[in-house]
Amino acid sequence: MIKNSNLRKRLFANAMHKEIFFLVFGAAIIPTVIVAVSLYHFIFYVTAEQIGIPETIAYHIVPAASKVTEMLFLVIPTVIVFILVIAYRISHSIVGPYDRIIREMNESLNGQRRGPISLRKNDRFWPLVCAINDILHKMENP
DSSP: OOOOOTTGGSSSHHHHHOOOOHHOOOOOHHHHHHHHHHHHIIIIIIHHHHOOHHHHHHHHHHHHHHHHHHHHHHHHHHHHHHHHHHHHHHHHHHHHHHHHHHHHHHHTTTSOSSSSHHHHHHHOOOOHHHHHHHHHHHOOOE
């Protein structure tokens, strides 16, 4: 197994990290965009069709439409960045421990390390690591 000392410098730890990230990001961003576009369409185009847009109503709808458009151009990028950060943290808290468990299990099997596998406080897979640590303890102390 080749060790890479630049693991923290890469954006994605491995292909699984990238896959989970885009799955979480897509699951969050696609509905967000659909709802934003649908609401925009509903508020302005459908309402305008139904009312027939007399001049006084059009006079009030056009400025409102431009304000909503400005807000969408400000809010949607902010929401997308927020979703990106959350998706990255979720995917990293899954993939980081996965890689660490695999690496430390291989080191233990090859006799390169002794002792339990450790994880960070917010990492996933705690039940799995506890079970693996129990097995390792029984193998070291028969």
